[in-house]
Amino acid sequence: MAWRLEVHHSTTYRYTGQVQESYNEARLTPVTGHRQTVLSSSLEVTPRVTPYRYADAFGTTVHSFDLHQPHDHLTVMGHSVTETSAPMPILNQLGWKDLRSDRAKERYFEFLTLTRLVDLDESMRAVCEQASALDDPTEAAIAVFGLVRKELTYVPGATAVSTTASDAFNAGNGVCQDFVHVSLALLRSMGIPARYVSGYVHNRPDALLGESVRGESHAWVDVWTGDWWGYDPTGDVAVGERHVVIATGRDYKDVTPIKGVYAGAALDKLEVSVELIRRA
Amino acid sequence: MTDLFEGYELDRAFDEMFGRESDPRAPYAALHETLRLLTNEEFAERCATRDRSFRDQGITFSLSGEERPFPLDLVPRVIAADEWALIERGVAQRVRALEMFLADVYGAGEVFEARIIPRRLVYSSSHFHREAVGVNPPNGVRVHVSGIDLIRDEHGTFRVLEDNLRTPSGISYVVENRRAMSQVFPELFASHRVLPVATYPARLLEALRAAAPGGVDDPTVVVLTPGMYNAAYFEHSFLARQMGVELVEGRDLVCRNNIVRMRTTTGERRVHVIYRRLDDEFLDPVQFRADSALGVAGLLNAARAGEVTIANAVGNGVADDKLVYSYVPDLIRYYLGEEPILPNVHTYRLGEDEVREDVLKRLDQLVLKPVDASGGYGLVIGPQATDEELANLREGIIANPREWIAQDVVQLSTSPTHADGKFQPRHIDLRPFAVNDGQRVWVVPGGLTRVALPKGSLVVNSSQGGGSKDTWVLADPLATSLQPDRPPAPPSMLSEQALLFDAAPPDPGPMDGMGQQQQQQQQAGS
Numbered sequence: 001m002a003w004r005l006e007v008h009h010s011t012t013y014r015y016t017g018q019v020q021e022s023y024n025e026a027r028l029t030p031v032t033g034h035r036q037t038v039l040s041s042s043l044e045v046t047p048r049v050t051p052y053r054y055a056d057a058f059g060t061t062v063h064s065f066d067l068h069q070p071h072d073h074l075t076v077m078g079h080s081v082t083e084t085s086a087p088m089p090i091l092n093q094l095g096w097k098d099l100r101s102d103r104a105k106e107r108y109f110e111f112l113t114l115t116r117l118v119d120l121d122e123s124m125r126a127v128c129e130q131a132s133a134l135d136d137p138t139e140a141a142i143a144v145f146g147l148v149r150k151e152l153t154y155v156p157g158a159t160a161v162s163t164t165a166s167d168a169f170n171a172g173n174g175v176c177q178d179f180v181h182v183s184l185a186l187l188r189s190m191g192i193p194a195r196y197v198s199g200y201v202h203n204r205p206d207a208l209l210g211e212s213v214r215g216e217s218h219a220w221v222d223v224w225t226g227d228w229w230g231y232d233p234t235g236d237v238a239v240g241e242r243h244v245v246i247a248t249g250r251d252y253k254d255v256t257p258i259k260g261v262y263a264g265a266a267l268d269k270l271e272v273s274v275e276l277i278r279r280a
Numbered sequence: 281m282t283d284l285f286e287g288y289e290l291d292r293a294f295d296e297m298f299g300r301e302s303d304p305r306a307p308y309a310a311l312h313e314t315l316r317l318l319t320n321e322e323f324a325e326r327c328a329t330r331d332r333s334f335r336d337q338g339i340t341f342s343l344s345g346e347e348r349p350f351p352l353d354l355v356p357r358v359i360a361a362d363e364w365a366l367i368e369r370g371v372a373q374r375v376r377a378l379e380m381f382l383a384d385v386y387g388a389g390e391v392f393e394a395r396i397i398p399r400r401l402v403y404s405s406s407h408f409h410r411e412a413v414g415v416n417p418p419n420g421v422r423v424h425v426s427g428i429d430l431i432r433d434e435h436g437t438f439r440v441l442e443d444n445l446r447t448p449s450g451i452s453y454v455v456e457n458r459r460a461m462s463q464v465f466p467e468l469f470a471s472h473r474v475l476p477v478a479t480y481p482a483r484l485l486e487a488l489r490a491a492a493p494g495g496v497d498d499p500t501v502v503v504l505t506p507g508m509y510n511a512a513y514f515e516h517s518f519l520a521r522q523m524g525v526e527l528v529e530g531r532d533l534v535c536r537n538n539i540v541r542m543r544t545t546t547g548e549r550r551v552h553v554i555y556r557r558l559d560d561e562f563l564d565p566v567q568f569r570a571d572s573a574l575g576v577a578g579l580l581n582a583a584r585a586g587e588v589t590i591a592n593a594v595g596n597g598v599a600d601d602k603l604v605y606s607y608v609p610d611l612i613r614y615y616l617g618e619e620p621i622l623p624n625v626h627t628y629r630l631g632e633d634e635v636r637e638d639v640l641k642r643l644d645q646l647v648l649k650p651v652d653a654s655g656g657y658g659l660v661i662g663p664q665a666t667d668e669e670l671a672n673l674r675e676g677i678i679a680n681p682r683e684w685i686a687q688d689v690v691q692l693s694t695s696p697t698h699a700d701g702k703f704q705p706r707h708i709d710l711r712p713f714a715v716n717d718g719q720r721v722w723v724v725p726g727g728l729t730r731v732a733l734p735k736g737s738l739v740v741n742s743s744q745g746g747g748s749k750d751t752w753v754l755a756d757p758l759a760t761s762l763q764p765d766r767p768p769a770p771p772s773m774l775s776e777q778a779l780l781f782d783a784a785p786p787d788p789g790p791m792d793g794m795g796q797q798q799q800q801q802q803q804a805g806s
Contacts, residue, residue, distance in 0.1 A: 019489070023535075023566045023577040052538055052585055058411035063574055064566075064581045070537055109400040261565045 002085050003241035004280035009078040009274050018070040024260030027241040027247045029061040041080040060247035060256030087238035092226035093138050100191045108193035117251040118144030120185045121166040131197040134243040144186045145233045163173045176219045176234040183221045183233045193224040198255040202242040281347035283316045283615030284703045294436045307360040333460040345668045351747035353697045357729040361756035370622030371428045372721035378599045382422045396614045397607045406462050406652050407597025411567045415584045419718035421591035427711045432693035437546040440662040445596040447557045450728040452515040457750040473755035475725035481522035487717035491551045499552035502526045506574045516557050517674050538585040553589045593617040602651040602685045639686045646686045661785050707732045709740045725753035
């Protein structure tokens with residue numbers, strides 16, 4: 001069944017004094033894809049700016065904007081209404097031979113390559129030995145998600161944006177970003193193309209229409225075993241009508257919701273809120 | 281009386297001046313005769329004239345922080361008209377193919393689908409910048425200026441050694457060497473019809489203006505330098521002055537809503553084209569190194585929006601990656617449907633297991649180069665390396681095969697060079713400079729001949745202690761309308777600067793008070 005999800009994602013940077021200049025890029029706008037249709041979207045920035053919009057190398061919508069008036073806070077709000085669909089059946093499943101063919105390796109090179117954040121150590125290699133011995137890559141991927149659930153405990157604030165997969169794995173806890181980085185490292189090491197997906201998830205399968213629910217910026221994994229399919233290792237669910245996709249990439253660095261540089265006072269406080277409303 | 285060529289010994293290498301029988305080659309006949317008649321004392325006087333000429337211009341040469349006499353060797357390198365025609369066509373062909381390759385890599389990626397070059401090879405280059413995807417230059421040009429390094433093998437065949445498509449330097453040497461030579465040997469310029477090089481800045485300015493955003497009739501062009509501590513600062517100021525445009529640093533420019541302006545004493549002025557001599561990594565702290573105080577925040581998106589042109593384009597380095605180099609002949613065939621006019625040097629790709637195994641067995645016979653360095657940094661010449669160097673190299677290659685290529689040792693051609701009071705053969709290369717204005721690729725007749733000064737050395741890079749020679753392209757004897765080079769009018773005063781042709785890795789310099797900070801938030805999850 002399809003859902004219609006309204007999302008309001010607000011980020012406020014409060015500074016200890018005045019900021020004179022600020023240059024930013026926001027990745028907060030969903031794009032229409034095979035599992036979702038964007039009905040409306042907008043970006044609202046205070047102080048007021050005229051953002052410039054473009055699509056990056058991964059097809060993500062980016063808004064760039066700069067401020068040149070002194071300001072002591074910056075608020076960036078992404079608003080959208082998206083129609084999402086239930087999990088798709090995994091079609092066109094390939095065996096290991098096809099998945100590990102030169103053609104597939106070449107096509108999905110970026111999503112098979114480790115990065116600074118998606119790294120791997122010996123202990124990680126050891127845990128996925130059993131999974132990679134499975135006959136079917138799709139089953140192996142699902143087994144990897146089971147492993148990640150077993151090895152990692154969800155602990156808010158346990159890690160930072162720069163925490164690597166191996167650091168999180170060895171610490172044994174993390175947030176969704178870490179669940180995703182660890183999953184990506186294990187999948188890629190087995191030769192299964194996998195990418196980072198950022199977006200939002202509505203936490204209640206039985207959500208009432210019109211009810212506003214607090215959410216968070218979320219992340220999950222897209223796996224390619226002949227077709228792309230999504231899995232949310234933190235929530236341990238298939239990606240479906242409760243998920244809204246914002247961006248995809250190799251790791252968190254490709255999908256950072258807001259990044260920028262500024263000149264002026266230090267950051268005092270960061271306030272983030274995500275509001276989700278099921279409309280249909 | 282013995283002449284300065286006494287005891288000149290030919291070896292395996294191709295000698296530019298002398299054929300096998302020790303007779304001067306035809307283009308060198310008159311030059312040889314003039315030089316042969318010079319006594320030691322007379323030659324020393326010419327050297328003094330040269331040193332005075334550079335000193336009067338305020339040009340010294342600094343190597344590893346030490347000021348030295350400017351290393352221009354007084355024996356010019358001569359290229360006959362027919363040889364030059366081949367180089368000119370070959371360089372232009374290469375630039376055209378590499379332009380198409382860059383447009384493809386940052387666009388549709390058809391070259392991958394056609395399986396001409398592996399995607400993984402291009403995407404794993406440290407100079408492939410995804411940030412440049414979707415930045416389409418107004419007149420389609422990304423390689424406004426290039427330096428295609430050529431060498432001449434044992435048979436006299438010109439081969440491409442490497443491509444430089446980012447910020448190749450050395451053109452100021454070409455122009456200054458010519459100016460000095462015309463004072464040292466005025467009689468040779470009377471007896472030879474040498475094609476002029478001093479038109480380069482005007483040609484460059486034309487190409488930069490042609491690259492301006494659409495609808496701008498009278499574009500403002502600036503030269504962007506990392507600053508006076510950069511090894512190539514002299515060249516940056518030289519080009520700005522010769523083109524009659526402003527030389528600016530990052531802090532002189534400001535980008536607001538994708539419009540770039542420079543701060544001047546009379547207020548702000550819109551800028552349309554930036555000839556930048558600053559590496560990609562330092563160009564825009566929003567996209568690349570956030571701690572760079574040398575660049576201009578917002579610049580790349582201004583280019584993406586078509587409000588300013590960055591020359592050379594961001595991301596060009598992927599096409600001069602030395603592993604990509606090994607595919608350039610295939611790229612020429614694929615994009616142009618032509619056979620390469622200038623062949624490559626045979627190159628071994630160490631990512632291929634069998635090739636790597638073979639290369640590791642004979643490291644002491646090959647030249648090994650890091651794929652993404654320029655200026656001769658990291659280069660290892662197997663036959664001249666110590667056992668320890670070779671052992672380190674082996675480890676480096678095994679750890680990171682993508683980071684290295686191997687090439688056969690090519691005996692670079694030799695040219696008579698003044699050393700220890702007489703002329704001796706020294707190895708040389710040639711860096712012709714090409715300017716693409718979108719209509720045609722123009723190659724400055726001559727270019728920079730670099731010379732490895734120590735006997736037997738094959739490393740010509742100035743950053744490694746090389747010198748240079750004036751490079752004479754002779755006018756086609758059948759052409760009648762060509763203007764030979766005249767001693768140029770005295771250039772405007774230069775301030776005292778150090779001069780180096782290979783830009784060392786850019787010095788990020790001290791941070792100014794801007795205190796840039798990064799802001800990003802973590803995805804907390806639920």
